Amino acid sequence: MASLIYSATMSLDGYIADGNGSIDWTAPDEEVHAFVNDIERTVGTYLLGRRMHEVLSVWDTLAADPGLEEVERDFAKQWLEKDKIVYSSTLASVATSRTRLEREFRPEIVRQLKESADRDLSIGGPALAAHAFAAGLVDECIFFVAPIAVGGGTPGLPAGQRLSLDLLDERRFTNGTVYLRYAVRP
Numbered sequence: 001m002a003s004l005i006y007s008a009t010m011s012l013d014g015y016i017a018d019g020n021g022s023i024d025w026t027a028p029d030e031e032v033h034a035f036v037n038d039i040e041r042t043v044g045t046y047l048l049g050r051r052m053h054e055v056l057s058v059w060d061t062l063a064a065d066p067g068l069e070e071v072e073r074d075f076a077k078q079w080l081e082k083d084k085i086v087y088s089s090t091l092a093s094v095a096t097s098r099t100r101l102e103r104e105f106r107p108e109i110v111r112q113l114k115e116s117a118d119r120d121l122s123i124g125g126p127a128l129a130a131h132a133f134a135a136g137l138v139d140e141c142i143f144f145v146a147p148i149a150v151g152g153g154t155p156g157l158p159a160g161q162r163l164s165l166d167l168l169d170e171r172r173f174t175n176g177t178v179y180l181r182y183a184v185r186p
Contacts, residue, residue: 002117003139004110005043006129010156011148016126018150023055025148029175032144033071039142040078044119047110047132050088052125053096060096087128107135130158138184141165147176 009026010016017023028036048056056079062068063076084099094101102109105128113121114137123129123138132138141163143156157163165182172178 002044002114003120004047004114004132004137005120005122005140005142006132006138007039007122007124007142008126008129008156009144009146011146011150011153013149013151014156015150015153016156017154019152021153025146025150026144028144028177029173030069030071032173032175032177032179033075035171035173035179036144037071037074037078040075040122042120043082043122044117045083045085045113045121047121047123047128048084048086049125049128050086050091052128053084053086053088053094053099056124057094057096105131107131107137110135110137126154126156126158130161133158133161133163133184136186140168141180141182141184143180143182145178145180 008016009028011018011025016026018025059076059079062072063080068076080097082098084096085102086094086099087102087105089103091101110121110132123132129138164185166185167180168183169181170179
């Protein structure tokens, strides 16, 4: 059975976007990006909310850019090879490779995906992840904590839900980013 992993880059004060919606401070340097790429190799399917899909969809076109750095080319290749499910009630369609659109998050379908998948599933976007946390589907959390406090914005974790976590791994990067990997206790 595959694991469902919630992954996010967040500020020290727990936000994935600042009060203006900006995520420019989340861009990884080469060292962090290479580490992210290695983690992503275990993932076979991305579960994405509309906004997260819009942010990541650029990798479909960037993949053909000959000017990409090697670490970016590696991520773009992985992006194209993975299945993607986008959850949105407002999108008319999706144009990225290997992507299907679902109108609503249905825990029983995600549970079936976990049971049948031979590679892990990654869930991206805090609103979508909140549904998975509420249904008890998230097995692990991976956080990249950036060395910045933004003072408000979009929280990286669901409000009103208590989560008990066990630290599995950690790493400090030269740019001040910290990687934290947790198991979610049932």
